[in-house]
Amino acid sequence: MSIAEIKTDGSPSAGTALTDQLARMRAAHLRDGPPDRALRLDRLGRIGQMVKANREAIVAAVDADFGGRAREETLLAEIFTTLSCVRHAKKNLAKWMRPRRRPLDLAFKPARARLIPQPLGVVGVISPWNYPLYMALSPLVGALAAGNRVMVKPSEITPRSAQLLAEMIHRHFTADEIGVVQGGRDVGEAFSRAPFDHLIYTGSTQVGRKIMAAAAENLTPVTLELGGKSPVIIAPDADMGSAVTSLVRGKLFNAGQTCVAPDYILIPRGQVEAFVSLILAEAEKFYPNIGANPDYSSIVNQAQFDRLNAMLAEAEAQGARVLTAGEGAGRKLPLTLLLETTEAMAVRREEIFGPLLPIIPYDDIGEAIGHVQGGERPLALYIYGRDRGPIERVLEATVSGGAVVNDCFLHAGIEDLPFGGVGASGMGHYHGREGFETFSKLKPVMYQSRWNGMWLLNPPYGARTKAMINLLLKR
Numbered sequence: 001m002s003i004a005e006i007k008t009d010g011s012p013s014a015g016t017a018l019t020d021q022l023a024r025m026r027a028a029h030l031r032d033g034p035p036d037r038a039l040r041l042d043r044l045g046r047i048g049q050m051v052k053a054n055r056e057a058i059v060a061a062v063d064a065d066f067g068g069r070a071r072e073e074t075l076l077a078e079i080f081t082t083l084s085c086v087r088h089a090k091k092n093l094a095k096w097m098r099p100r101r102r103p104l105d106l107a108f109k110p111a112r113a114r115l116i117p118q119p120l121g122v123v124g125v126i127s128p129w130n131y132p133l134y135m136a137l138s139p140l141v142g143a144l145a146a147g148n149r150v151m152v153k154p155s156e157i158t159p160r161s162a163q164l165l166a167e168m169i170h171r172h173f174t175a176d177e178i179g180v181v182q183g184g185r186d187v188g189e190a191f192s193r194a195p196f197d198h199l200i201y202t203g204s205t206q207v208g209r210k211i212m213a214a215a216a217e218n219l220t221p222v223t224l225e226l227g228g229k230s231p232v233i234i235a236p237d238a239d240m241g242s243a244v245t246s247l248v249r250g251k252l253f254n255a256g257q258t259c260v261a262p263d264y265i266l267i268p269r270g271q272v273e274a275f276v277s278l279i280l281a282e283a284e285k286f287y288p289n290i291g292a293n294p295d296y297s298s299i300v301n302q303a304q305f306d307r308l309n310a311m312l313a314e315a316e317a318q319g320a321r322v323l324t325a326g327e328g329a330g331r332k333l334p335l336t337l338l339l340e341t342t343e344a345m346a347v348r349r350e351e352i353f354g355p356l357l358p359i360i361p362y363d364d365i366g367e368a369i370g371h372v373q374g375g376e377r378p379l380a381l382y383i384y385g386r387d388r389g390p391i392e393r394v395l396e397a398t399v400s401g402g403a404v405v406n407d408c409f410l411h412a413g414i415e416d417l418p419f420g421g422v423g424a425s426g427m428g429h430y431h432g433r434e435g436f437e438t439f440s441k442l443k444p445v446m447y448q449s450r451w452n453g454m455w456l457l458n459p460p461y462g463a464r465t466k467a468m469i470n471l472l473l474k475r
Helices: 012-032 037-053 055-066 071-097 134-145 159-172 185-193 205-216 240-256 269-286 302-317 365-373 388-397 432-438 463-474
Strands: 100-102 112-119 122-126 149-153 178-180 198-202 222-225 231-234 264-268 321-324 336-339 356-362 380-384 402-405 440-447
Touching (some): 012 149, 012 185, 037 055, 037 159, 055 071, 071 134, 134 149, 134 198, 149 185, 159 178, 185 205, 198 205, 205 222, 240 356, 240 380, 264 269, 264 365, 269 321, 269 336, 269 356, 356 365, 365 388, 380 388, 432 440
Parallel strands (some): 198 222, 231 264, 264 356, 336 356
Antiparallel strands (some): 100 112, 321 336
16 A cells, blocks of 8 residues: 555554554665665656646646635746756755765874765655645655655645645655655644654644654654744835835735745834835735635635634724725635734734734834844844845844845745744754755764874873873863
């Protein structure tokens, strides 16, 4: 039975099947040893071929799961990004696999040393629903490049995409190369407790804590890609028109259901009303007639839709001023600005993951920095402005998983930049070389020369040894 065929229904046998398949994959890894570059390139190539061959099926599956997902968004955020990371890995694989020389202190010479990248074994990937293909395949590409075998647990919230992923992988890979495990929360819990050689989870901070605790039972190393409240700081001298265009594009892509989407905007107090007018007009220009607009994506399911509406209702009940860019329909929510909010409101405390956007005024850049410093460290931070002084001040004073100056959102798709959070927004990195290294053991190896001076330190410790130690301590 292929792992792609394992679907759990809560029964103990399903968890056993998962454990058994992991054991088979680990045995295959030990039997075959680290794959050479040719096999790794072949596996990466199969990922690319698989995605290209199933492009229309991927678009259809994601659209069906969301109840309306813009075709262009799926092509860009699922297809293009996956193919981009495959191309990047194939191009750089030889360089990444090469042993790396490390210098030695004079006291250890004429020995030499180097780092040898080795695959860890079997990597587990727990992927989210908001980008169901890319967020499953991006870490998988890094793990394959590093020479590992991989098991993927896609989100049950996007079942058609999960099933398509399982079918594609089943057709292109053997069961001991890559497996897809489908199921609900019980499967996710069993998956996170399995003794993988590395586990990567992308999702909420709340669930991330549980994943880390479960993985700790086996001392499984984890990479956690979480979320949080990614701030935008508009400097007083920012190009307002450019900033508004960028923010509408970034915030409303996938209807705000992106871990690095702008979560709130800090703006000089005197510019609030002008900014609000501009951003509402820009949103209506980009997305007219939202309810019937195929370019605008739906909220993924009713539970998420109800959560966002509850946030909005609570804020309104507590005195927030609410302004929308057009009218929604079904599960399509328009850009909704919230002014005069307070820290007591969920929209200010919790990650939004939708098209709601609090606008918070500040009186000087130090106050804006203090607001960011007073919260959990975010996954992303965006700063708009012309003067490099305030920009550098913000970048130096704040800690975030990543940052973008005069744009937003785009850094997450750049393979040459490591992607990861810090603090409550996650730990560890992947993408590109950092992904290869995350899923590798960089084994340090020292090569001792036949002619070396270690005999000078042999016991019994007499005058010669003491003289050598004194010499070493004086250096």
